[in-house]
Amino acid sequence: MDLKQLDLNLLLVFNQLLAERSVSGAARALGLSQPAVSNALARLRKAMGDELFLRTSRGMEPTPRATQLAEPVAAALQLLQGALRQDQGFDPATSSRAFTIGMTDIGEIYFLPGLMEALAEVAPGVTVSTVRNTAVQLKDEMESGHVDLALGLLPQLRTGFFQRRLFTQHYVCLMRQGHPLDKRRIGLREFSAAEHLAVVSAGTGHGVVEDELARQGIERRVRLTVPHFVALGHILAGTDMIATVPERLAQRMAGPFGLRWLAHPAPLPEIGIHLLWHARLHREPANQWLRQLIATRFGDG
Structure with missing residues (x-):
């Protein structure tokens, strides 16, 4: 199909449905009514010639066609969002940004006390959530923008990811x-x-x-x-x-x-411990700031 025939707002709905696996959940996240999201999904199905999402006991499961579209659509939306944010900059002193970082329990013990101390000094409104690197589909979560950074030895994060070595573990x-x-x-x-x-x-x-x-x-x-x-x-x-x-x-x-x-x-x-991020957030000001803060606080230089 030709892109000019598609309402690009429908891609926002598609991306949120992938994340929520629920029409009502996507509606809440997007600030829309449930009928509006259902209507958008119907239009998407007609435009794509595919059901895209099927109702199951586990929620709205994507079809193979939706799975195929997931990464390029998420990448395109993130690229657009990043471009729109470029001129906004990032002020840690006034920001209320919520970051999500993937790490192990060792990471939580080692990194979090120092990181939270640093944030209290320079970014008191910034909040942090952590997820276990092995408890989620970390690659997918970072590609979709649900996880901002990851810390550790993570060989599964290769294509599409940047990394910076912080130190070597003995x-x-x-x-x-x-x-x-x-x-x-x-x-x-x-x-x-x-x-x-x-x-x-x-x-x-x-x-x-x-x-x-x-x-x-x-x-x-x-x-x-x-x-x-x-x-x-x-x-x-x-x-x-x-x-x-x-x-x-x-x-x-x-x-x-x-x-x-x-x-x-x-x-x-010896095991190298790295800071990793997805390519689509490489130039995002807030992500750049947090990466530099972590590297300065914990890196060996």
């Missing part, structure tokens, strides 16, 4: 102060014989380290396995278990939980 052994292995250095035999707390975090940098320990044939007496790092400090502080963790996480946890970290006895790879 891995260490973490344990309570006074632990039998609390000394200057531990060997592989002592490491293997100890009781371990293992964090299974597939799809993250830590998952790579776990795989490397297995590849080297290093056996451990794993007493407890958990899917995240949130409770790590509490558990290690009250037991004789040890854990393999990123050094910067160990630094954050050592003081509050009375822990100590030592050099790891195994030759483990």
Whole structure:
């Protein structure tokens, strides 16, 4: 079909329906009535010669044709929106912008205290929400503009994304102060014989380290396995278990939980932690500002 035959406002409705999977939800988000959105969808279906969305028990599911259109339509709308915002600039001191950042629980422990402190100083009206990198379709959420930035080791974000390395992660052994292995250095035999707390975090940098320990044939007496790092400090502080963790996480946890970290006895790879964003937000003033703030606060230079 020819673009001049299509009301471009219909693409806004299409993009919102993809995000909400609900006519009523799209209507609320767009500030329209439900009949207006239903009418727009009917016009879209006629113009495209496709149902585009089908009612299911899970909501309005896109057809293959709608899925095919999703990325180019979202990219075009974001490009137009970015162009319209270019001359507006971004004033952090007066902004009430809400940002969404993808990160792991390690990221929340390491980044959020410093980030929120910085925002309180220079952008008191700005708010932040986080989503787990592995709990959402991060690539799709960033392409659609629902997630502004992501932090971590995220090899799935390649085509269409920019990245900036913040620092390199080293891995260490973490344990309570006074632990039998609390000394200057531990060997592989002592490491293997100890009781371990293992964090299974597939799809993250830590998952790579776990795989490397297995590849080297290093056996451990794993007493407890958990899917995240949130409770790590509490558990290690009250037991004789040890854990393999990123050094910067160990630094954050050592003081509050009375822990100590030592050099790891195994030759483990270093993991690069990156700041990532979608190409369509590359020149968006608010996104540029937040990227620079994070890089200045946490980057190694």
